[in-house]
Amino acid sequence: xxxxxxxxxxxxxxxxxxxxxxxxxxxxxxxxxxxxxxxxxxxxxxxxxxxxxxxxxxxxxxxxxxxxxxxxxxxxxxxxxxxxxxxxxxxxxxxxxxxxxxxxxxxxxxxxxxxxxxxxxxxxxxxxxxxxxxxxxxxxxxxxxxxxxxxxxxxxxxxxxxxxxxxxxxxxxxxxxxxxxxxxxxxxxxxxxxxxxxxxxxxxxxxxxxxxxxxxxxxxxxxxxxxxxxxxxxxxxxxxxxxxxxxxxxxxxxxxxxxxxxxxxxxxxxxxxxxxxxxxxxxxxxxxxxxxxxxxxxxxxxxxxxxxxxxxxxxxxxxxxxxxxxxxxxxxxxxxxxxxxxxxxxxxxxxxxxxxxxxxxxxxxxxxxxxxxxxxxxxxxxxxxxxxxxxxxxxxxxxxxxxxxxxxxxxxxxxxxxxxxxxxxxxxxxxxxxxxxxxxxxxxxxxxxxxxxxxx
Numbered sequence: 488x489x490x491x492x493x494x495x496x497x498x499x500x501x502x503x504x505x506x507x508x509x510x511x512x513x514x515x516x517x518x519x520x521x522x523x524x525x526x527x528x529x530x531x532x533x534x535x536x537x538x539x540x541x542x543x544x545x546x547x548x549x550x551x552x553x554x555x556x557x558x559x560x561x562x563x564x565x566x567x568x569x570x571x572x573x574x575x576x577x578x579x580x581x582x583x584x585x586x587x588x589x590x591x592x593x594x595x596x597x598x599x600x601x602x603x604x605x606x607x608x609x610x611x612x613x614x615x616x617x618x619x620x621x622x623x624x625x626x627x628x629x630x631x632x633x634x635x636x637x638x639x640x641x642x643x644x645x646x647x648x649x650x651x652x653x654x655x656x657x658x659x660x661x662x663x664x665x666x667x668x669x670x671x672x673x674x675x676x677x678x679x680x681x682x683x684x685x686x687x688x689x690x691x692x693x694x695x696x697x698x699x700x701x702x703x704x705x706x707x708x709x710x711x712x713x714x715x716x717x718x719x720x721x722x723x724x725x726x727x728x729x730x731x732x733x734x735x736x737x738x739x740x741x742x743x744x745x746x747x748x749x750x751x752x753x754x755x756x757x758x759x760x761x762x763x764x765x766x767x768x769x770x771x772x773x774x775x776x777x778x779x780x781x782x783x784x785x786x787x788x789x790x791x792x793x794x795x796x797x798x799x800x801x802x803x804x805x806x807x808x809x810x811x812x813x814x815x816x817x818x819x820x821x822x823x824x825x826x827x828x829x830x831x832x833x834x835x836x837x838x839x840x841x842x843x844x845x846x847x848x849x850x851x852x853x854x855x856x857x858x859x860x861x862x863x864x865x866x867x868x869x870x871x872x873x874x875x876x877x878x879x880x881x882x883x884x885x886x887x888x889x890x891x892x893x894x895x896x897x898x899x900x901x902x903x904x905x906x907x908x909x910x911x912x913x914x915x916x917x918x919x920x921x922x923x924x925x926x927x928x929x930x931x932x933x934x935x936x937x938x939x940x941x942x943x
Contacts (some may be wrong), residue, residue, distance in 0.1 A: 560698025
């Protein structure tokens with residue numbers, strides 16, 4: 488059993504933490520209410536999903552073509568384009584660019600891909616201060632934690648938790664309201680925005696035909712991260728590409744509806760280069776770092792290529808019964824929930840993270856809610872197959888599967904094991920069966936024998 492699997496099993500005990508469950512259930516219930524209303528705005532939501540799925544599927548099948556178009560148009564707009572094969576290359580290029588421009592302070596908008604390459608940790612080692620400007624990201628950064636959720640980084644914290652954290656770190660009143668704490672953070676971030684040399688954002692979409700970067704957000708921090716610093720660095724996975732600016736009318740509302748339940752998010756930007764001569768705000772230099780990091784490998788997969796359709800709405804996490812019980816940190820990886828369990832073994836290796844594919848009930852709730860119709864539960868089953876094929880299974884696993892096959896192949900084989908033997912096995916395997924709940928006793932006779940003896 489891998490060390491990470493042991494950690495997962497240990498951390499999953501948080502499912503029995505009542506306070507954690509209360510906070511998580513409350514926040515997800517609020518999300519569910521909002522999204523239910525958001526879906527009503529669509530006359531035909533399934534048609535919108537089909538269109539988005541087809542669009543993203545066509546993109547993944549023709550990545551090279553669209554990426555080349557984006558690069559050419561971006562360069563024509565005065566944007567520098569940097570290609571990175573993996574996380575180390577991306578970090579190295581970003582730090583090199585920052586140091587060449589004497590950067591010391593960096594403001595960041597919410598970006599899961601920066602978490603994927605562990606940008607903050609590497610910047611700090613290089614003597615560069617990164618400041619998260621999304622409120623949720625700011626909270627977890629102050630707490631010394633990682634984002635808990637793809638869309639809602641501080642979902643695991645109640646307002647009381649945040650008040651206690653800020654009281655400890657900033658000496659704010661212990662009974663400060665969410666509004667007061669938000670205004671306090673706003674004041675801190677205003678100073679950071681106006682003094683930072685570098686602004687870093689992700690990209691919700693890379694628009695090929697105009698060579699631009701599309702951002703959608705609710706707080707305005709992304710727009711501020713672009714407007715004030717003299718340099719804007721964008722980090723984006725190669726799968727973020729869309730063919731045309733016209734596709735945003737489909738993708739922006741769909742991301743909002745399934746992500747937050749809104750008709751459209753508050754701030755939607757399309758950035759097509761540096762500050763123009765007649766403009767007061769904006770960067771003087773703009774760089775887009777295009778990250779592969781095993782995405783090409785996923786794109787070449789016969790079935791798993793569909794995972795690259797993901798638009799990071801977080802809907803599958805909120806629908807997943809596993810995530811709703813064990814939360815985000817138990818996964819011990821950047822991308823948690825169903826989509827994380829699908830792609831993480833490809834990003835970081837099946838030998839380390841194959842256990843995530845088994846942390847799934849295969850209920851299909853994730854597939855049902857996905858706005859781009861990724862068959863997530865089926866891909867998790869495919870992951871399991873790959874895991875067994877690559878690792879050949881442990882001795883215990885293989886022996887267990889052989890016994891399972893023998894028992895269930897014929898009814899009479901199953902009947903050979905009577906109730907007494909089954910109850911004995913259940914007691915011996917107490918750590919597996921009935922660990923958290925009392926396991927019911929097996930009947931002395933099999934079902935078929937009970938029918939023959941007319942036992943009721």
